[in-house]
Amino acid sequence: MGSRPDSRRQALVKLAWVGIWFAYLAAPAEDILGDHHTMIADLLGGLGLLAFVLCYVSLVLRQTSRPMEDRVLHMLGLLLVMALVLSLTLGTPWLVLFVYVCVGCGAGLPVKISRVAILLVLGALIAVGLCTPGAEEFMPVLVLPALLGGFAMVGVRQMARTTRALREARATVAHLAANEERLRLARDLHDLLGHSLSLITLKSELAGRMLPDKPEQAAQQVADIERVSRQALVDVREAVSGFRRPTLDAEIAGARTALAAAGISADLDRAGTEHPDLPPDEEGALAWALREAVTNVVRHSGARRCEISLVEVEDELCLTVTDDGRGPKGAHGNGLTGLTERLALADGRLETGPGPKGGFRLRACVPLSRSVPVSL
Structure with a gap:
């Protein structure tokens, strides 16, 4: 949720989740497949229904977790126009399209704007229903799903955006943690190796000056060099492990x-x-x-x-x-x-x-x- 699908399987899962709600389109589909209108009206109605579904799917899948864009308003306007035209010309079964317009408002608009838009679309549904003969008995069945579906989608949009923000925050925290660990390692290695190598250099110079005349003291300096280098190796390992x-x-x-x-x-x-x-x-x-x-x-x-x-x-x-x-x-x-x-x-x-x-x-x-x- 809140991100684009990474594979075909994820895309199909998302599409199936959206497609469950297409069961409400059985009434418009039965209306154009039956003998209720002329062949031209059925053909235009089928094309209009297909365009409506494609526009709705694009809006819900692509805009649920994103900030509002100008094309969201264009797509919602197109959905509302198609719902009005198809309902007024083909009759009562097409009023269900207003339910999808309400859901689209909840999916694509910010919270405050979506609440007003859902109520406006609901008012358009009631107005068209009052103008459509025989739609009075279907109004309660349509008004409640439109209201609940729209406001439920507002919550889904908020959850999707929160999930997306959490993913981005988690990635940022991981990046900062990696940078902090690199910085810690750089500090530890600088302090450890700078001190140890300086001491090794000094003792090497002393051993070099003592070699001709004081071999025993030079041998002691070489032993110290070995001890310091071994300790430096232990310190570096501990620093890399984070235990120093x-x-x-x-x-x-x-x-x-x-x-x-x-x-x-x-x-x-x-x-x-x-x-x-x-x-x-x-x-x-x-x-x-x-x-x-x-x-x-x-x-x-x-x-x-x-x-x-x-x-x-x-x-x-x-x-x-x-x-x-x-x-x-x-x-x-x-x-x-x-x-x-x-x-x-x-x-x-x-x-x-x-x-x-x-x-x-x-x-x-x-x-x-x-x-x-x-x-x-």
Whole structure:
């Protein structure tokens, strides 16, 4: 309902559903097949009935779930004219055509307009019936089906349009969900691979410098490279599966290792992680922020010292990473953009800019969930 048939079978099902109601056309069909009129009148009546049915089927099948178009008014006008002409010229059996005109009004017109149109067509049915000899006894049988059929079709049209809107909304939601999943995967892969590959590059350079004179230390760096690469592979698999949620403890330990490998002095005295009021999603957002900040310090800053602090400010927990490097240059990259999106999902915020003594400072804040004491 509410969509075009996708196959011949669906088209036949729809046509059969509409065709059930053609049983009411038995009276006009019997009138032209019997000996009630001349041959020319029967031929013209048959052609008129065929044209009426084709116009009605086209209107009901094509316009039930669509917005009103100009041709709907033209088709309804044509149906009404044919019903008037055939009823006035061929007699009482053809008054049933007005029932189909009422149904067509309900199928093709908006709700407010269709209600008025159905009543107008019903008035035309009564007027023609009063002018047709012998139609008085059939009027109650025709008026009630015309009224009920027209208003029932108004409900069917509303249901068809609602179904169509739900299908479109479902497709939109699926498209947005796919885009969100691609965005999440892009953020995770950028953060994971950027950090791990930077560390691997640094340790590879250290191993290369140590190889001639310090083979044992070089071997230790190579072992670290293997460990980092294996962990990166695990992290990527978890990110693809959607289960990756880093912790502050693990990221602070990783930051200490990465900064030491890059020859950067790390100040982690104010980076305690005992915060029971910190929800898991907010902790994950801060952990990603720490990883991205340390990766940028190692790769881009040229700093010799980096300070990391984790401090409560009112109802927020704020992570601050400050270095004494070259400072911000140009627009933010993909990492900071993705980080801003991550923090926004956790109702947090990101602040970046030059540090108080030069260099660069990144500050990420997320809300804390305070438990409210229960009074007995």
